[in-house]
Ligand SMILES: Nc1ncnc2c1ncn2[C@@H]1O[C@H](COP(=O)(O)OP(=O)(O)O)[C@@H](O)[C@H]1O
Ligand SMILES: CC(=O)OP(=O)(O)O
């Protein structure tokens with residue numbers, strides 16, 4: 001077994017790779033960075049070494065392989081290269097683990113083949129995750145490559161929450177059910193919320209709202225996921241940057257039969273050209289808030305539609321849980337967009353949900369409570385840290401195996 005104490009975490013997205021090199025002895029970041037716009041002419045790599053100034057590289061990264069090679073060079077330049085004996089494992093975010101992968105898993109050829117088999121149900125994500133694993137494996141074939149799945153935390157959902165009400169035999173044959181995603185974040189944030197409140201996660205009921213590019217809500221009862229908004233694929237649920245979230249499946253039939261769109265065109269429409277982008281031409285919440293403050297009607301509608309869907313899930317999960325102790329906002333929008341938090345919780349005092357405008361306006365990278373003392377439900381902003389969670393799970397597996 002490796003005696004290393006560091007884990008490199010790769011979170012490969014469709015056009016980006018986020019990475020962190022973490023020292024597991026104290027959880028500190030030795031380096032962190034992001035490669036974005038992979039495959040486009042104006043690619044960008046931002047690398048931040050521990051303690052040092054961040055370095056930016058503007059160049060074209062034709063594919064994920066090229067991006068990861070540049071990441072390896074940046075790490076080597078800091079003296080913490082991929083060849084370091086202190087590296088214990090490489091942890092990979094893998095979005096869809098299907099029915100089989102409900103725990104962190106050491107990747108071999110057979111596991112990789114199963115992750116590839118799941119590409120049709122995570123077309124935006126699993127292909128990039130696979131590339132990340134393949135490139136990392138080529139660079140360090142001797143190191144354990146460990147996959148940590150977005151779906152894993154949701155495997156505890158009761159069957160009545162996971163099932164769609166469609167013919168059971170058909171559903172079972174094709175493994176059609178709700179899997180849920182962003183599980184690593186929901187798990188981390190629900191625990192961090194308990195820590196913020198000084199409570200035992202086992203006795204806390206939390207609604208977690210992960211609002212990033214993809215967005216999902218979950219109901220977590222005593223540390224266990226009991227429902228989540230994403231489904232067979234990361235398309236169901238909340239309004240997202242470019243994804244529609246919930247639509248009547250009849251919309252698909254109609255667009256095909258009457259609108260003449262092919263299934264692939266509808267897939268592209270709902271996954272890449274809908275959500276905030278489809279409603280107003282922008283998928284960045286900052287831009288949408290700026291435009292709507294200037295009175296732009298399309299941006300205002302996009303904001304209102306986004307918030308309305310969010311409120312429906314908050315109400316729904318309130319009923320699912322029966323008793324809610326905390327609501328936690330996380331990810332890019334949840335952590336930064338105070339107007340979204342305010343609008344999503346406005347007028348819910350009857351449910352014991354209140355937000356203090358001054359606390360809500362505070363900008364900080366720390367977990368913090370934004371509800372007043374009298375609010376029965378604690379509303380909080382709890383920054384997610386999927387990379388740390390992935391590193392911890394990967395490191396624990398390496399040690400358990402050793
Ligand atoms: N200061 C901010 N105010 C409002 N929204 C923000 C802010 N910073 C980031 N965001 C939003 O966060 C989103 C990205 O969230 P993030 O969690 O980083 O996404 P992902 O990890 O899914 O790529 C973007 O759509 C952006 O609009
Ligand atoms: C599953 C998912 O939607 O992930 P992301 O938010 O990274 O797109």
Ligand SMILES: [Mg+2]
Nearest residue numbers: 212213331386
């Ligand atoms: Mg994210």
